[in-house]
Amino acid sequence: MESSSEVQRGSQKMSAIGLIMNQLRRKTSFTERRQKSGSFFWPGESSERRKGAEIKESDDADAKATDPGTDPTTSMDMEITSVVGWGRVKQFLEKLGKKPDSQVLSLSHCDLTATDIVELATLLPFLTQLEVVDLSWNDLVGGSLKALTFKLQHVGKLSLLRLCGCRLTAQDLEALGNGLEAVPLLELLDLSWNAGIGKANLHCLTSRFLPGCNMRELRLVDCQLTDADMTALGRALPVLTNLKHLDLSCNKITAEGIKEMSSSLHASHGLKTLKLHMCGLEEDALSSLGDVLKFIPSLEGLDVSGNKAARGGLARVAKSLALLTHLSCLDIHLCGLTDHDADALVEVLPSLSALTELNISSNKALGDRLQALLPTLPLANMRRLLLNNCGLSTASYQALGSAMSSLVLLESLNLSWNKSVGGHLKLLLGALLSMCKLQELRLSSCDLTTEDVLHLASAAKCGALSNVKQLDLSYNGGVGDTGWAGLLAEAGGLKSLEQLDVSLRPSTPTPASPWIPNLLEALPTLPSLTHLALQHWVLRQDERDKLDNITEKKKKGFLLECDKS
The missing domain is CATH 3.80.10 (Leucine-rich repeat, LRR (right-handed beta-alpha superhelix))
Incomplete structure (x- = not known):
């Protein structure tokens, strides 16, 4: 099937x-x-x-x-x-x-x-x-x-x-x-x-691209491209002189395929974004990619995430990465990075002074190396830092807490699936009081405690979370009723909130009655809220009716994720 x-x-x-x-x-x-x-x-x-x-x-x-x-x-x-x-x-x-x-x-x-x-x-x-x-x-x-x-x-x-x-x-x-x-x-x-x-058919299109055409973005995600298709694309690149964004994700691309494309990539010296997510890149393909990057020094976004077969091969592309002085977004999540890769990354990051977004999620080998990586980042410029499922050690988490005061422009922070956060959230929240730039905070499955969520409520009361649009606190079953009630009592400090997720794991359904009144009182004070997830919380029928009545008064398109009574 x-x-x-x-x-x-x-x-x-x-x-x-x-x-x-x-x-x-x-x-x-x-x-x-x-x-x-x-x-x-x-x-x-x-x-x-x-x-x-x-x-x-x-x-x-x-x-x-x-x-x-x-x-x-x-x-x-x-x-x-x-x-x-x-x-x-x-x-x-x-x-x-x-x-x-x-x-x-x-x-x-x-x-x-x-x-x-x-x-x-x-x-x-x-x-x-x-x-x-x-x-x-x-x-x-x-x-x-x-x-x-x-x-x-x-x-x-x-x-x-x-x-x-x-x-x-x-x-x-x-x-x-x-x-x-x-x-x-x-x-x-x-x-x-x-x-x-794909399947060697791409030339039917690319052979008809006109010189100097206005094409700025080409997306060919999951098109079963072959080496022959990569050759056809390479031959078209000299014609696509205005091309800025190229997405070839989810195609099995070999080292030979990248070489075929790179032979003409110098003609697309204005390329801004290159996406090769889940392309099955292996170490030799990364070497070929390093040769490609030499031709596009203007590159601002590079996505090579989801290429587990490239494990241990980051060093092969590191020297070329260092040449990308305009690179602002680097996505290498789920690449099975090793300690050797982490060392290469530490050497490269100081050259990437324009970097504003870094995604190294789902690379557990980096959990013990974050304290070495953080000092190499241009912290004052960082806007997005995605570290979910990195196996952060206590020392690495403490290093992040110390660095928070320098992340003055940070808009998105994802620490989900890092158990070291639980019981120590206050370490991060203290620095937020002087920032107030954060728009997305994800702390799913972090073993948060009631005290952690009460600290979050205090931060909201002080206005430190006034710009937060997305707040993910799901799968934190260790938070007691007092914590949820306390956070919702400070809903006024979450005036920009658009998405809130406090769902539980499917295996731990729990009555929500102790704090549902706080939620019902808070909802009218959250005018921007469009998505509320309460999955696996047990609601009485009268509680569900009251919740439905309030959410129906919200603007059209409001999404409520809640188990049926």
């Missing part, structure tokens, strides 16, 4: 029955399948006649729009056509449950079929102001994209196109490539989670 992640990422494997059903669905549009009101045509007309009539109407509108004549009658006809055309757009979108917008077309997860794509294509002449198109997660779009790209000349202002998880084929890529000339302002192209793009 396929995993849910494989299905989500657009796996091309389908059963024989699934293929037959999809062919049947392709012949029936979304609007026909959910017909509730009259269609654009009489019921007896065939789909071919409908398609022909729509295309003829669209072509007539195009001819009128380009006619140089100045006949007032013609102008009036054009205005009428425009009004009628917009009415068709509204009707099409409303049947999909969407509101019409002349600049944004967002139809992700709409179960679109090939017939819908043909119908949408006939509407593009009436959407000349369109800037954003998102057709993601409509897996029946694959194989029918040509009908849409043939009409791209009508949306010349398009700047963002997303086609994630659409089961795109080589023919779709070729059609898209042929249509790129019609959208010269396109800046972002996201084709992630389309397995058909």
Whole structure:
């Protein structure tokens, strides 16, 4: 059985029955399948006649729009056509449950079929102001994209196109490539989670990139790219002179593949962000990556996280990392870093004076080395420090506490799954009193005590948490009722709070009655709160009713995660 992640990422494997059903669905549009009101045509007309009539109407509108004549009658006809055309757009979108917008077309997860794509294509002449198109997660779009790209000349202002998880084929890529000339302002192209793009098919698109095109961001996450695809991408880089962000995450990339890309990467010397998350990079691939980085000294963000096979290979890329003097974000979480890697990191960090974000989470070997790493960081510039599940030792945690006073711009701190925090939270909170910049604080599964949470309440009362938007205190079953009640009593000091999570582990359901009154009293004083997680707390029916009554009065979109009574 396929995993849910494989299905989500657009796996091309389908059963024989699934293929037959999809062919049947392709012949029936979304609007026909959910017909509730009259269609654009009489019921007896065939789909071919409908398609022909729509295309003829669209072509007539195009001819009128380009006619140089100045006949007032013609102008009036054009205005009428425009009004009628917009009415068709509204009707099409409303049947999909969407509101019409002349600049944004967002139809992700709409179960679109090939017939819908043909119908949408006939509407593009009436959407000349369109800037954003998102057709993601409509897996029946694959194989029918040509009908849409043939009409791209009508949306010349398009700047963002997303086609994630659409089961795109080589023919779709070729059609898209042929249509790129019609959208010269396109800046972002996201084709992630389309397995058909890889398997040596990427050249169908990249070979049609135009010199000097405006493309600034290209996302190809989980597209099953091969070495041949990396070669095709490398050949396109000299054309993509404006490219700033490249995301190749979740593709199995070999050292040879990186070499193929690096051969032309010097042409993208303006690249700002490179993401290679979970690419199965091994030590030799890191060596090749080091050679790549030499060509992009302007790089500001590098993500090589989730590459466990590179364990012990950080030293191979360390010298090149030191050249990235503009690097502001470094993500190396879940890389199985060793003591040798930690030593290499200590040597590199002093050169990264522009660093503002560091994610070294889920590297437990760093738990004893943090006291050596912290002095090498530009602490006064740091905005995000993610240290969750690092196995912080007591000495490392104390070193962090001492460094907190220097982290004056810190906005996000994640210490979840570090047991050394429990019973010692006051060590960190003292420095917050003079900062008040923190927006995200995550302390999930930290063995917090009642006293820890009361210290948190005191910090809130003093205004030290006034900018906090996300507070995660989940999986801390050692906190008593007094702690939760005390924190909620100081809800006024959490005026910016948007997300609060105090869930328990599934194995430890506990009655919430002692502090629920404090929560009910606090909720109206938290105007920005949109997400409250209370999972595995036991609520009486009357308590749940009161909670529902208050949350229903919150603005639309409020999310309450709570077990059913």
